[in-house]
Amino acid sequence: MTERALPDLEPPGIGERGIPGDGIVDSPADAAEQDAAVVAHQPDHGARNNRVIWLLLGATFVVFLNETIMGVAIPHLVTDLDITLSQAQWLTTAFMLTMAVVIPITGFLLQRIATRPVFITAMSLFSAGTLLAALAPGFEVLLLARVVQATGTAIMMPLLMTTLMTLVAPSDRGRFMGRVSIVMSVAPAIGPTISGLILSFLSWRYMFWLVLPIALVMLVIGIRRVENVSETRVLPIDVFSVILSAFGFGGLVYGLSLVGGVVSGRSAPDAPAMWIALAIGIVGILAFVGRQLLLQRSDRALLDLRTFRSRNFSVSVALMVVMMAALFGTIILLPIYLQNVLGLDPLFTGLLLLPGGLIMGLFGPTVGRLYDRFGPTPLLVPGSIGVAAVLWSLTMVTEYTPPYMILVAHVVMSTALAFMFTPLFTSALGSVEPRLYSHGSAIVGTVQQVAGAAGTALFITVMTARTATESAAGTTALAAEAAGIRTAFLVGAILSISAIVGAFLVRKPADMSHDAPVAH
Numbered sequence: 001m002t003e004r005a006l007p008d009l010e011p012p013g014i015g016e017r018g019i020p021g022d023g024i025v026d027s028p029a030d031a032a033e034q035d036a037a038v039v040a041h042q043p044d045h046g047a048r049n050n051r052v053i054w055l056l057l058g059a060t061f062v063v064f065l066n067e068t069i070m071g072v073a074i075p076h077l078v079t080d081l082d083i084t085l086s087q088a089q090w091l092t093t094a095f096m097l098t099m100a101v102v103i104p105i106t107g108f109l110l111q112r113i114a115t116r117p118v119f120i121t122a123m124s125l126f127s128a129g130t131l132l133a134a135l136a137p138g139f140e141v142l143l144l145a146r147v148v149q150a151t152g153t154a155i156m157m158p159l160l161m162t163t164l165m166t167l168v169a170p171s172d173r174g175r176f177m178g179r180v181s182i183v184m185s186v187a188p189a190i191g192p193t194i195s196g197l198i199l200s201f202l203s204w205r206y207m208f209w210l211v212l213p214i215a216l217v218m219l220v221i222g223i224r225r226v227e228n229v230s231e232t233r234v235l236p237i238d239v240f241s242v243i244l245s246a247f248g249f250g251g252l253v254y255g256l257s258l259v260g261g262v263v264s265g266r267s268a269p270d271a272p273a274m275w276i277a278l279a280i281g282i283v284g285i286l287a288f289v290g291r292q293l294l295l296q297r298s299d300r301a302l303l304d305l306r307t308f309r310s311r312n313f314s315v316s317v318a319l320m321v322v323m324m325a326a327l328f329g330t331i332i333l334l335p336i337y338l339q340n341v342l343g344l345d346p347l348f349t350g351l352l353l354l355p356g357g358l359i360m361g362l363f364g365p366t367v368g369r370l371y372d373r374f375g376p377t378p379l380l381v382p383g384s385i386g387v388a389a390v391l392w393s394l395t396m397v398t399e400y401t402p403p404y405m406i407l408v409a410h411v412v413m414s415t416a417l418a419f420m421f422t423p424l425f426t427s428a429l430g431s432v433e434p435r436l437y438s439h440g441s442a443i444v445g446t447v448q449q450v451a452g453a454a455g456t457a458l459f460i461t462v463m464t465a466r467t468a469t470e471s472a473a474g475t476t477a478l479a480a481e482a483a484g485i486r487t488a489f490l491v492g493a494i495l496s497i498s499a500i501v502g503a504f505l506v507r508k509p510a511d512m513s514h515d516a517p518v519a520h
Contacts, residue, residue, distance in 0.1 A: 049167040052115065053176065055226055056160040059119070059218040061183045063126050063153040066211050067095065068191030070146075073204045080204065081139045088139075091146050093257050098150035100253040100449045104245045104288075106158040107303045107442030108237060118159055119226045123219040126152030130215055134208035154445070157184075161441035165429050170509070171372060177426040178368020181418060182361040189357020196347040241291050241302035248284025251277045253449060259457035303446075304439040307432045312507050313440065316428035319380075319502045320447050323420050325455025326387060326492050326499075330394075330413065332456045333463065337485050338406060341399050341478055352407055356414035363418035368426070371508075376423035380503035383423075386416025388500060391493035395486050399478040420499075423506070430509035455492075463488040 074088045081088075109118060129148030136142035160180065168176045198206050255277030288303075295301040308314050338349045370379060390413040397406070425444065432440040467484030475483065 052226055053160075053164055053167065055218070055222055056119065056156070056163055057179055057183060059123055059215075059222060060156045060160050060180075061187045062211065062214050062218055063122075063149075063156050064183055064187035065191050065194075066126075066130070066149060067153060068188040069195040069207050069211075070095070073195055073199060073207060076199055076204045077139075077142075081142070083139045090143060093254070094143055095146045095150040095153075096257065096449065096453065097250050097254055098147050099154045100249040100446070100453075101246045102151055102154035103158060103445040103449060104249055104303050104442055105242060106155055106445070107439035108301075109155070110158060110162050110438035110441070112237075115159070115163060116222075116226050118155060119222050120219070122152045122155035122159065123215065123222055124152070125149070126156075127212065127215045127219055130208050130212045134205050134212060158438065158441040158445050161425070161429060161444065162438045165437040165441070166434070170430060173430060174368040174371030174422060174426050175365060176368065178364035178366065178371075178422045180425065181364030181367070181422050184361070184421065185357055185364065185414070185418070186361030189354060189361070193350040193354050196350045200347065236300065238291070238295055238300060238302055241288065241295065244284050244288040244291055245302065246284075247280055248286075248288045249281070249446060249450065251279075251284055252281025253453045255279075255281055256450075256453040256457040259461050301439075303442055304436055305443075307436050307440045307443060310431040310509075312431035312509055313428050315502055315505045316424045316431070317443065317447055319384075319420070319499055319506065320424050320428070320444065321451040321454075322495055322499045322502070323387065323417060323424070324448055324451035325458065326391065326496060327417060327455070328452035329455040329459030329488070329492055330391075330410075333459050333485055333488055334406065334410065336463075337397065337482070338403065341397075341482050341485070342401070342403060342406075344403065352403060353410055355407065356410040359411055360414035360418045360421075363415060364422055367418055367422045371423050371426055375508035376427050376506045377504065379419045379423045380506055381500070383416045383419030384496070384499040384503040387413060387420065388493060388496035390416065391489055391496050394489040395493055397482060397486060397489075399482045427506050427509060459488040459492065462491050 070091050074091070077083065077088045077091065113121075126149055129145045129150075129152065132148060133142055133145035136145055160183075164176050164180065165173070194210070195207055198204075198210065255274050258274035258277065289305065292301040292303055292305050296304050296306055308317075334353060335346075335349050338344045338352065339346065344352070367379060390409050393409055428444060429437060429440045463481075463484040465484070466487040467480045470480035470483045471477065
């Protein structure tokens with residue numbers, strides 16, 4: 001039974017503050033009738049819905065900004081906290097693992113709990129973790145703080161996507177999803193640059209002191225302004241599914257995170273742990289899928305896989321896997337190439353890669369408007385060709401390639417990816433039934449984490465293996481590493497061809513919702 005206000009006390013479909021999602025919906029006809037009542041009796045509902053979306057966008061930007069700031073700080077943490085490099089890497093690995101474990105659960109949470117309490121919980125966790133990190137007396141507390149931060153971060157993106165799909169009319173979804181791409185692209189892109197600037201003058205703790213007041217302001221504004229805009233229903237949580245999800249997705253992501261170190265020989269003792277983690281992850285995911293297929297027959301699945309009954313959703317998600325793998329693989333390889341092969345310092349490397357991330361985000365709204373007008377194919381096809389062209393061009397880098405060539409390649413690739421992500425997210429989520437929006441959002445978020453980890457592992461593994469082969473043949477260190485990077489990009493370039501084929505298969509979904517539109 002859905003938790004609702006009585007319709008005889010208020011206009012149908014309107015909560016106590018006039019927000020859709022609190023009226024009883026028994027049939028599509030009832031839903032359409034309620035929408036008419038919303039428009040007739042609540043002319044300001046669009047402005048309120050807009051406000052909720054903008055608050056969620058701002059809060060998600062803050063938490064995603066934090067996701068990439070730790071990488072540059074690792075050498076400082078090794079010295080200041082008197083820890084090993086492998087221990088310091090856990091500050092990033094633990095964050096990634098927590099995201100992989102929590103995101104699949106958000107599909108259930110967003111159906112069970114209303115928008116406002118979910119937002120407050122996510123931002124409270126993130127703010128608490130940020131404060132704990134800033135005050136951390138040692139490594140153990142800092143690691144715990146990163147886990148708490150990641151728990152809040154993992155909730156925010158599915159919450160934003162689900163709310164957007166619920167509130168925004170299909171004809172405007174591309175434009176709004178373009179704004180989401182700003183969060184996904186710009187925030188992680190400027191994180192390392194901000195971190196590098198802070199560490200040039202201040203302690204690593206100021207990375208968290210900078211983020212904390214912004215997070216607290218977003219939390220206070222959210223407490224005052226975010227309203228319940230989602231429909232909730234009472235659902236029992238399947239604890240066994242939670243356990244399987246944790247072992248499956250957590251094991252797989254952890255195993256993939258160890259691949260690079262094991263293959264390179266830097267972490268050879270981790271080889272047994274890598275294989276065990278990968279095995280646990282694969283078995284756990286298979287068991288998790290089987291469990292969900294059983295539970296979804298009675299609408300009790302933790303992550304409802306009926307979203308994949310939509311061919312458009314399945315194709316879009318498959319394309320996301322390829323693009324995310326290419327993106328994360330490139331993100332990890334380019335700094336290695338720029339620093340280890342071309343000899344650039346970390347701050348200059350961050351500044352060199354900053355324009356691409358900014359351009360990817362700033363193109364998002366424009367791409368969204370083009371999607372609303374023309375659909376996905378005119379955007380996905382040139383975008384996929386652009387990504388493939390850049391990856392093929394990067395197969396020719398040497399130890400003598402000018403840095404500006406890498407800058408141009410990264411900007412072009414970022415622009416091409418901007419033409420990919422907004423149409424893919426919009427087409428994928430728009431292709432599922434409205435009651436499955438939260439599950440679709442959780443699946444998209446999970447795919448991002450797993451594909452990113454897989455792309456990183458694949459590129460690093462290929463690079464390391466080829467570098468070792470070249471070194472054994474007597475090639476100089478710089479030339480050997482350049483050869484390894486070229487080979488890794490070659491594998492990515494070959495994979496990108498499949499994205500070009502898939503780009504022709506994605507269609508603009510038909511209007512499957514009855515939601516009232518957001519104000520323009």
